Amino acid sequence: MSSTKIFLKSSDDKTFEIDETAARASETLKNIIDGGCLDGVIPLPNVSSNILPKVIEYCKKHGGDNGSSKKIANGGVDKDKEILPDYDEEEDKREKVRVDELKKWEEEYMDFDQQVLYDLMLAANYLHIKGLLDLTVEKAASMIRGRTPDQIRENFNINSDFTPEEEEEMILIEDEWDDEWAFD
């Protein structure tokens, strides 16, 4: 099963190889595979060759062997729990190591610039990879959270097209929101 290879063609005509199990992390690819359109190469006109390897890297981590072994491990924990409580701790430890490792991997994986983030969000959305979309969107959200409009503009290279008077008015509006409207 895991040996089945699938070929993906980027928007700039470069071909990449991916295991079928890994490709299944993407709903879009999964539908294509299950739909039986597997002869040859799957063209992805919306994903370029500099972002596709990044996507594939994510799929390999989450759609492939790793994902399934996680399920087995979880199932094992539940069964052993009642019979052998000692096993439990071992499993817990292993699970913790696994989660820590995944966190570290995500940290390294997510270390990229704005442009990659932008492209990855688009690709994750297009390929329906929920985990990757959540990861990238959360990163984008963290660049907005608790920051002033100026800081956010700097983060995303947004050019403010407001006049100074409008800017001033906005500060007033924000103060008013603080005063009048209750936010959670």
Add this chain to the structure above:
Amino acid sequence: METMESQKNNKETCDTISHLPEPILCYILSFLSTKDALRTSFLSKNFDESIFYGEPRSGKDDNKIWERKKRFVDLIDRSLLLHEGQNIRELKINFHHLNDSVLMTRANPWVCFALTNVFVLHLDFSSEPNFHCDPDEDYPENMYHLPPCYFPSKLLKTVILTQVELLDTLVQDLIANCPHLESIHLKWCWVLSKLIIIDAPQSQFKYFRLESNVLQEYHINIPSLLHIQFAGLEIQEGCLDNGYCNMLCELLNVMDHARALTLTNYSLMVFPLLEEGLEGLRECLPSPLYNLKHLTVQTDLNNCALVGLACLLRSSPNLEAFSLDFDYHDTGFLLLFPCLSHLEKVKINGFGGRKCKMGLVKYLLQKSFLLKEMVIIYEKYFNHEFLEVKLESFQKLIVFPKACEIKFS
């Protein structure tokens, strides 16, 4: 390859977020608090318009304050529009701008939206946050009129309305047309008609909570109804309203189906009042509450409330569970009631171990032969003096002659 690099560099100096497709932008906003999300409307006109308006705005109102409020209202319109077709678990709208009637009518689409897409709906149109109704004051002039609900939701489960003016038939419409509606809580709402008829034999409706000091007559036919909670105003003794009493009696008369009832002090106090011109106090309600199995009263058991409670207990021949919830003061003593002969469970909240309450516990333990369980929940104050009283009362309680189990917590 080189051209691609330079292209990339070019792109990097470009805006990396504003041109994302709307669904992704909205998804990003969904990860943010309301305030952070709103702040993004200050980033650029493009960003603002693409998310919050959907289309470029044209023309600007001269009045700046109006413009600001309108802007916020527009934002809500837009964000609700983005949710169209999605089900929202819980929606709270607190709208404390009653002096602005034009702005207030803008809330109509939200309410209509909420009535069709939401499971749990809170609408608060009180004139200020944490509003508490003053019994001496009339209802505010500009009450929000809830629009008629022609197509209520298949989803709606709970509705909580605060200070809203309702059409005469709204409660009836909601209960009869929302197959999953289980609970309605009306807080200081206003209905023009003096007679409210709720006839919904098919519904699943279970829980009706009413906070009101307005005299209204209720005709209720809801077989599934389990619990009525009725909270009137806390008014000083001496200004008890006889009309209110009649209304409450009417309500109890028609709550044939409800098996549980919760009442506050004031409701208890008005029970014994007879019609004007007649002397003395009522001993029983006009007709017994045969279906009432669970009674909760939140009271300080002052003399007046005690007489009311006696009146209520005399009229509740089939009571199975009785909860007293009091915070302070005089307990007095209870007379012998027929329901005590088969009372099975008593719960006392806020027990302080003082003499009068000890007397009540002792009385209940003695007279309730079938009592299986008494739950006593102590007050939550912890000072040295209290601990002593608690210990002392505890020692006394465990030696009281009794046939049942006392649970302390």
